[in-house]
Amino acid sequence: MTDNGTGTHGAVLQDAAPQQDGPLVELRGAGKSYGNIRALHGVDLTVRPGQVTCVLGDNGAGKSTLIKIISGLHQHTEGEFLVDEEPVRFTTPREALDRGIATVYQDLATVPLMPVWRNFFLGSEMTKGPWPVRRLDIARMKATADQELRNMGIVLDDLEQPIGTLSGGQRQCVAIARAVYFGARVLILDEPTAALGVKQSGVVLKYIAAARDRGLGVIFITHNPHHAYMVGDHFSVLRLGTLELSASRAEVSLEELTNHMAGGAELAALKHELAQVRGVDTDELPEESDLTPPVAPSPEGTP
Structure with missing residues (x-):
């Protein structure tokens, strides 16, 4: 990845997409129980286009359960879940993807030994030629991957290099660009800076802000209030499955956010x-x- 001083890492971001007025995703009193175990209860959350909603909490606070509900992996057992102001009940992650909700997990769902461009299209490869002799359209996939990465401000020197040779921050950025290309309107990022150093964390935070500027609604899951406060527009702190704090950036200071988180x-x-x-x-x-x-x-x- 290079940086020549123009734009973000040498590229100019595309114009932000037009934003809708209403919320993209909304939870109203949502909760999830596993038998007699109540993992989440009474959670209100609103995700709007062009905003970063930060969800913070310690281990066991309910962050993973919240992700699974929104991404369609699990169904809520109480409250309401709305997408584009319509009640929904996803049964599979594919249904969430079809509504524009994409999740980037900590493992990034990448194959370390495959080139960057192969990982960009992993599971959704472009092909050419008549059936039954269709083959991969390698040139088109390389050109598209390069262009889409540049649109997010990411410039890689060699798309043929195995993605495992990139730094943790660079792999996170490729995963974010991939989700945006495949139609994500709501981007859920599961602890994207948890295993990164200071510099690489800054790179990821930069691209979170870039996704927001393109009109996406971003859900930033983290246990680091300092990272959240750098890019967040709204903050929700979970504690033992309930919502302890819900406040906009103007309503809470970093010190207050840290105290609630800690x-x-x-x-x-x-x-x-x-x-x-x-x-x-x-x-x-x-x-x-x-x-x-x-x-x-x-x-x-x-x-």
Whole structure:
């Protein structure tokens, strides 16, 4: 990947796609139970075009369950799930893809030893010639992959190189560009910066912002409030399967977001116990009254 100082990594992003007015995806009081285990309960989430909705939470908070509901892998057992303001109940991930909802998981669903262009079209290869002697249209796939990557601001020196030779950040960016090319309107990113260093995380965050600028609705799943605050427009913090915080960027500071993400309320409740431990300075710990979460604004027309 090169950077010649023009645009993002040497390419100019395409004009943003025209945006619709209503939300692309909306959850209203959604939940999921596995028998007697309630993994998710009463979650409200709205994904709008041209916005990054960040979903934060510790391990076991319910982030994976939320992804599975929206991506069509699992069905919700309570509440409503709407796409383009129409109630839906997906039974397979293919149904979600057909409605423009694409998910980029941490493993990226790539084959490390295959070239970049093969991974770009993996499972959706272009072919040419009459049946039954159709064959791969390699030249067209290479040209299309190169053009689409450039449209997202990604310039690779050699599309023939195995995708496993790229850095983690570059592979994430290829996966994002692939999802956009195949018609994604809602892009779900599952912990895209979890295993990356600072520099590569910055590269991924740059392309998340590029996807937003193209008019996509982005759901950024992360446990890193600093990464979320860099690109996020709305923040939802999950804790033990429930929505602890729902606030726009203007309603919450990075410090408040970090406190909610780190379980600041629990730390405040234990402040008096920590104060009894020799050598522990509790002066900077938050008070419980400082951690009252902002109340999510009611939809227009409701009290």
